[in-house]
Amino acid sequence: MAGFSLKCGDCGTLLKSVEEAQEHAELTKHANFVESTEAVLNLVCADCGKPCRSKTESDLHTKRTGHTEFVDKTSEAAKPISLEAPKPKDDVEMEEAGGGSSTQQEGEMVVPEVNPQLLVELEEMGFPKERSTRALHFSGNENLEAAVSWIVEHENDPDIDQMPLVPVSSKKPEAPKKALTPEEIKQKQHEVSVISLHNAVEMLMNERIRIGKELLEAKRIEEDNERKRIMALRKAEKEEEKRAREKIRQKLEEDKAERRRKLGLPPEEPAAAKPSPPPVEEKKSSLPIRPATKAEQMRECLRTLKQNNKEDEAKVKTAFNTLLTFAKNVATNPNEEKFRKIRLTNANFQDRVGKLKGGVEFLELCGFEKIEGGEFLYLPREKVDMPVLHSAGSELNSAINNPFFGVL
Template sequence: MAVPKVNVKLLEDLEIMGFPHARATRALYYSGNTSLEEAITWMIDHENDTDIDEIPLVDVDIDIIDDSSQSFTITKEMRMKAHNLREQEGKRKRNEDKMMEREREKERIQEGKKLLEAKRIAEENERKRNLSLRKAEKEEEQRARENILKKLEQDKLNRRSILGLPLENQATVTSPAIVINQKKISKPIYTTTKIEHLRECLRSLKREHKGENARIRRAFETLLVYVGNVVKNPNEEKYRKIRLSNPLFQDRVGSLNGGVEFLELCGFERMDDFLYLPSEKVDMELLSSAGSVLNSAITNPFFGLLSI
């Protein structure tokens, strides 16, 4: 396949009149390569062809007329036809440009709607999250009030028991007095006071290191290991003795405000460079409660929100 040969003079005249090279070549070839008027008429008749601006390809063995020496006069009528044709082409292109601009405007409008919808969804999700947080805060506040009421009631019962007074509500679960040889000996009464102190210690630790969630979680998990080891092995001294200068202990617990204090609330005592829990002071009920408080702090995403 090859580009057909056309009259060079006619091709130049058409290009001078403002027609593209490819369109002029195509018009000359399909109009018979005879005259400007025929070529312009062909372009008018085929202005809507999709391939009008493509150079035609023909078999190389087809004999194409190429009379380069022939000269034609460009008449006024030809110029008018060429002018009208260019006007129509310009109008067509302007219409296409307008259509494309309208399509682009539609796309911009659609994108704007999508952005507004995405913003609305994000705001709705934020509103729901805030409602959830407020609900969690109210629930924790309610639990705190209930715990205080229970503590006050338990303390009241403890005082009556220590003084040997009859309990007002026998249905209340308390630690019974031990009777030996008809003599009443008071057993230490365990109250919710220490549990609340343990919980408040963890809240304070979280408040002091706000924004360091990973570090706080690691501290809670380490404290749970220390407490759990004593509960599982209360007679093993190595689990009741912690070196304060131990780099691992310092990194995970000792360097945080409240870490050592929590262990002291569990019964550990400072002895030189150690935290030591004497065997006679191992309170399994207290240690179990400490483990429960730590587990709650680790697993409950709303732990401490009320205080923080």
């Protein structure tokens, strides 16, 4: 299959003709070219009709004008590249000569000749060949800056992307090519690379924006889950308070009936008594916050301590705070033996915790063991269980702050 483009083996640039390959070689010093079946793109903007020869050029056009619809006419414009040597100009003129050729050329319109080196540089910057030719022709065909300025000023012209035509008689003689210095070549290559650098920076910024949005979404989901967990905990606390009020109401009813019996009054008629609401089934929380079995045993110890000393609220609160201090010291400093060893015969300990039923049992649930004939409570370092200590702290905080704790 015939090639539809020439591909530079050094930089991968696709070129539409042998002339473009020669100009590319003169500018970049690349000499490795092969035929390619991949045609140079011909993407025509559906809004303004501007042709674009590459995806990069179409992206730049979209960014400048906002036009996003392009029609691919590559297959219509693609023609195989002929690698045969062109015929001499004299032979072409003799073939075309045939009676009255001079009168035929008088009204003929041709494409004006422009500096091929400047034309290649404009095309490498992303401008189509027609626009580059028109800019060089009307800007005096002198330098690259004047051509670029002309394109910017006439960007909205309706014929900006049409190849300019001039009469044969007004065709200017070919201007001598001006050799570029190495510094100028580097400068031109830098200008061409600016577009690619800009596209790379834009892609990087878009990727950062996408990652930022994903992080915000993950944070929002985490906050929603935390909010649901807190709502479930509050709901469980309200249900516990409700059950506590019901217990208190039933206790008041029993005390009232006992007082009537002691006073010799007849019991209230069953019809007059208010029907008790159906018992509320206790709902267990589905949140795996702490070990359920040991937490229930700790709560039962604290309830027993409060029930047996309900006439002395200060003593109960002192016991709870003392137990909380023991658990907090061990959890904060697990390597300190002085926080893991308690003398049972200590007068202060006995007055605050030891004499109260449920206090020593609570410490044993935290991991303390009786040693030396029951004189000390000791928690070995290897048996320090942080989840159990945290659970103990939660139960003690609930017992201290919840006024209904222990009435169930």
